[in-house]
């Protein structure tokens with residue numbers, strides 16, 4: 331259909347929607363000044379001060395770290411716009427494109443169709459659905475302005491919008507919030523996420539959609555992951571993606587579009603998916619078949635029962651925990667750097683003590699001052715990081731206070747998780763200290779746990795093909811124990827147990 335074929339009323343209403351959606355001015359419902367100020371300070375800390383610190387010394391995955399910080403900030407900013415969300419348990423619905431996520435939510439809610447479902451994959455809007463006295467749909471545009479939408483307008487924001495109206499309003503919007511009087515759970519909010527990749531994409535890498543989906547799902551308190559029954563298996567992409575999600579978020583897996591396969595196959599598929607996930611070290615609450623077409627054969631009730639259970643266990647938002655983890659990750663690098671320089675200094679001092687001629691002394695002195703400089707720099711950066719973290723948490727607590735939302739800060743146990751990545755270094759250090767040259771797993775470990783390459787850690791955790799070096803080892807005992815340990819938060823003492 332061309333634009334000239336649209337009747338004037340349709341054309342006019344679409345044009346008006348486009349005008350509303352592209353409005354760049356600040357919202358007419360401004361945030362409380364205290365929140366605005368706190369957000370602006372957080373913005374400065376995350377987008378100015380941290381990158382400035384990173385320029386002086388940073389781990390090699392700093393780009394990811396800063397991007398995660400920024401996403402967490404964006405999430406908090408969106409949260410402040412809809413503080414209702416602060417007290418909800420957010421259940422993220424994830425899965426590849428067209429696995430039936432939106433259809434699944436429509437079925438869960440019963441009643442009229444709330445979310446658009448499509449044959450073609452679409453760059454859908456992340457949409458939060460929750461209970462509210464009034465039926466209301468609000469989207470946030472790229473300029474943080476609220477845009478009210480009618481149900482009809484919201485449902486029109488699909489792949490087909492461009493064909494039908496020539497417009498792409500959804501490209502101007504960041505997220506949508508639906509409040510519904512008939513929403514069955516007062517304490518829950520469902521988040522319909524855009525797919526992270528095509529189910530049959532075998533290129534083996536995850537797109538930028540994957541990063542968006544990951545940060546959205548990692549911010550949820552529960553995850554329902556849809557695997558479409560069509561292929562009969564769970565894809566490598568799904569497994570790789572699931573392995574990068576936070577492991578402390580309970581995960582329920584749904585075999586969707588179950589009507590696409592004969593009934594007798596579904597049982598086998600469910601079992602196979604369940605076994606595959608277990609073999610890759612991904613823990614699930616359950617794996618349940620579902621179809622939005624054959625509801626009697628694959629009822630939604632067992633899934634609803636889980637939601638009922640989650641409804642009873644309200645949880646607090648995770649901003650403080652997530653920020654803490656990111657800071658901890660950075661600090662780990664600085665500590666490692668300082669320790670490394672410190673060890674070098676120690677060795678140089680030993681050389682200096684034994685040096686018996688001036689030339690050697692001079693060289694060693696030069697090396698010593700370089701190592702000392704590095705030590706000082708790492709220490710200085712550590713202090714700046716602590717200061718930034720302190721000020722960031724001040725603002726976070728302020729926001730939590732104004733919005734009256736709980737924001738628990740993480741326990742030491744939560745924070746120990748990233749230590750896993752540091753295992754090779756810890757093992758080597760322990761071995762050096764104990765003078766144990768014979769246990770030489772550390773090179774394998776180093777290879778497997780190189781900073782930033784989480785994929786290797788997944789190999790170690792047996793989520794993907796095992797590392798060849800691990801297969802070649804004649805003595806599998808330490809490796810098995812190591813893998814076991816890695817499933818739990820590692821600590822220096824638990825790693826010490828590995829040594830003979």
Ligand SMILES: Nc1nc2c(ncn2[C@@H]2O[C@H](COP(=O)(O)OP(=O)(O)O)[C@@H](O)[C@H]2O)c(=O)[nH]1
Nearest residue numbers: 428429430431432433447448449587621622623
């Ligand atoms: N046969 C069958 N098709 C389904 C089912 N659920 C969704 N679909 C279809 O799968 C396509 C994608 O569904 P949608 O809910 O938009 O998936 P999403 O991209 O994951 O949100 C649409 O064509 C739906 O009609 C189901 O249970 N059975």
Ligand SMILES: [Mg+2]
Nearest residue numbers: 431432446454
């Ligand atoms: Mg969808």
